[in-house]
Amino acid sequence: MTNNEYTIGYLTLKLDDAYLGSLWEGVHTAASAAGVKLVVLAGYCLDSPNFYDAAHNIVYDLVPKIKLDGLIIPGAALGSYCGIEALETYISNISGGLPVVSIAANIRNAVTICSDNKSGVREAINHLIKDHGCKTFAYLAGPPTNPESNERLETLEQTLKEAGLTLNPELLEYGNFYYPDAKDASLRLLDKNIPFDALFAANDDMALSFIDACKERDIEIPGRIRVIGLDNGLSGKCSTPRLSSIDTQVSSQGAEAVEILLSLLNNKKPIDIVVPSTFVKRESCGCALSEFKPDKSPEIQHNRSLSQILHGIAESILNSRAEFFYPKTSKDIFVSFISDFTDVVSRDSLSGSSECVRMFYKFFIDYVNKKTYVQLLQILLPAFQDAIAVKEQDNVLVQKICKSIEDMKLYCTIELERLLSEKFWSLKNISYALQNFNQKIQPSQTFDELSEAVIQELPFLNINDFFIVQFVNHPQKNGLHYTVNGFHQSLLISGGEIHRFTEPFDSIDSLFKKLKNPEWIIMPILCKDEQFGFMGMGFNKNAELISEPIATTIGGVFKNIQIIEEKRIAEKQLLQAVDQLAQLSVIDELTGLYNRRGFLDQAQQLAAAANKSCNDVVVLYADLDNLKKVNDTWGHSAGDEMIKDAALIFKSAFRQADIVGRMGGDEFAIACKTVSPEEMILIEKRLDNVISNFNNKYNKKWELSMSIGAGSMFQTGIVSIPELLEYSDQLLYNKKREKKMKQ
Secondary structure (H helix, E strand, C coil), X not given: CCHHHCEXXXXXXXXXXXXXXHHHHHHHHHHHHHCCEEEEEECCCCCCCCHHHHHHHHHHHHHHHCCCCEEEECHHHHXXXXXXXXXXXXXHHHHCCCCEEEECCCCCCCEEEEECHHHHHHHHHHHHHHHHCCCCEEEEECCCCCHHHHXXXXXXXXXXXXXXCCCCHHHEEEXXXXXXXXXXXXXXXXXXXXXXXXXXXXXXXXHHHHHHHHHHCCCCCCCCCEEEEECCCHHHHCCCCCCEEEECCHHHHHHHHHHHHHHHHCCCCCCCEEECCEEECCHHHCCCCCCCCXXXXXXXXXXXXXXXXXXXXXXXXXXXXXXXXXCCHHHHHHHHHHHHHHHHHHCCCXXXXXXXXHHHXXXXXXXXXXXXXXXXXXXXXXXHHHHHHHHCCCCHHHHHHHHHHHHHHHHHHHHHHHHHHHHHHHHHHHHHHHHHHHHHHCCCCCHHHHHHHHHHHHHHHCCCCEEEEEECCCCEEECCEEECCCEEEEEEEECCEEEEECCCECCCHHHHCCCCCCEEEEEEEEECCEEEEEEEEECCCCHHHHHHXXXXXXXXXXXXXXXXXXHHHHHHHHHHHHHHHHHHHHECCCCCCECHHHHHHHHHHHHHHHHHCCCEEEEEEEEECCHHHHHHHHCHHHHHHHHHHHHHHHHHHCCCCCEEEEEECCEEEEEEEECCHHHHHHHHHHHHHHHHHHHXXXXXXXCCCEEEEEEEHHHHXXXXXXXXXXXXXXXXXXXXXXXXXXX
């Protein structure tokens, strides 16, 4: 297979984190250069004690549902809390035998690339001890389960021991690699009032949090306490004071991970790689040296040619700024450029000056990443200028070249200001677009409304490729894993085409086949710790800035939709309950007929309708014969059965439009709309026939019979249902008395 046929997965934490951002830059740049497809699954640390962080990790359990060819993981970061053994088991379960490259954590069945923490830490600690006289150290650590943090702690303790010093356990605090946690840990350190003159933090974010804590307490850095971090990230280079840090070549590790994985996919057997680390001195430890400033010591410079000096500077840049040189062939181009450049500056000709300037521009414009060449020029130009001036101070050509370099430095300053201005307004525009996106999609009350709002607003964020997938059921957590039982209600936008999936599905391969962008960031859709689904976004230049805010906003909308749906269901259930209560208030529980209240209400409505159509209304009042005897002989359950049989007879004998009710005990009432007096006689005969057929058919222990009194509005002139009911009841009473007299 060729590279562009491979799809590799990259499990990561937050993309805007200093360490993980540099790692992501290396992975992304190398994957793009190699032409492979990249799927980034962005969650948080496994088994994090923060419930919100832990909920993000559901995105990693999507790995088996995506057709990937290999996997890259930042092992140490991913397993900070769960530990290596749990991480090994977890990755083994989700990878399903895929080739795996782990960064900074040795796990089974994976090739590992990591930094040589020991050499850089040892160099930094010895610098503080020997050059600055530091004797009492504090340490801000990552989580206790993180292997890299523990290795850095062990190296610190061993280096101190070799110098006859020890680490006071009271001066060790856990900042968990996370700025807010580290800020709290820093304040705890300072509140102990145990004097210390040096602080080593296991990453730059924690070192910067300590510096900020010191500013709050009016503690001067590096005056009273000298501070060093680790990772040599951009945030430390831009801080005040600039952070002294151990450069672990993080971005290069990410790039190397891609190359190692491609070797595995091409059936090669790469070995584990250990990247060297070096200490970079800056103001926070009390130094103010340029990173690439040549050593001016005469005894060192005396026997070195200008070409050797320039090549030494170039090598430093290659080691410390490797992220600027992708693909790797750019390194060879850079070395070739240095050789050609030194030939030019060595010529004893004034024409070399303009040629030198042209070479600089051509190299950086043609071969270096367009976004960063000005920044690299700002580093390289002063270093070269100092090297040339030290070697050939009185040479007219050198003076001319230095003047040209000054012009180039001025150009770089202006260009950098322009780039910063563009970046500022770009961020402003992103902020406005995100605000507008939030305002437009938040009112959505259904998934369809959300989909339409997203389709309308994504172009303003320069997003051309995007999808949302909703879980069918709420995922269940088992240990570190989440069980995902399928997806539905999906929206996909890719290459200008819009696809909607309404049928449930289990694998998302069919969805991924429609994706046209080769790089995707996938994030969970959450509201606090509640998981609704996930979203994917085709990579663009602002992906790491906007992906999480978009996912958070959509998570809030999903929660709102859920609340609205739950409210709708609750209202429906309430209406049903009200209907049930209303039914209970007018329905007889034993027979299902109307009770007295229900009968009177319905019969009065029947009478009103009959009056409008000039129809008569007949009211029958019935009483079961011998119910007491049945109760006394066979029990009340038999009596209840007799009452229910009577109800069935009434339902059979009368029309659906007639009103039948149980008035209490063994008494029943029926209201019928009639058109002639003859119908009343037919009604009574029909009832007698139904009763006779019932007795013959079921042959029960007792014979069901009843006495009936009936009266009509036309015959009696009574227009009130209660009065007509009373009239019929009186007729019933008379009939029962006659029956008793005959017995």
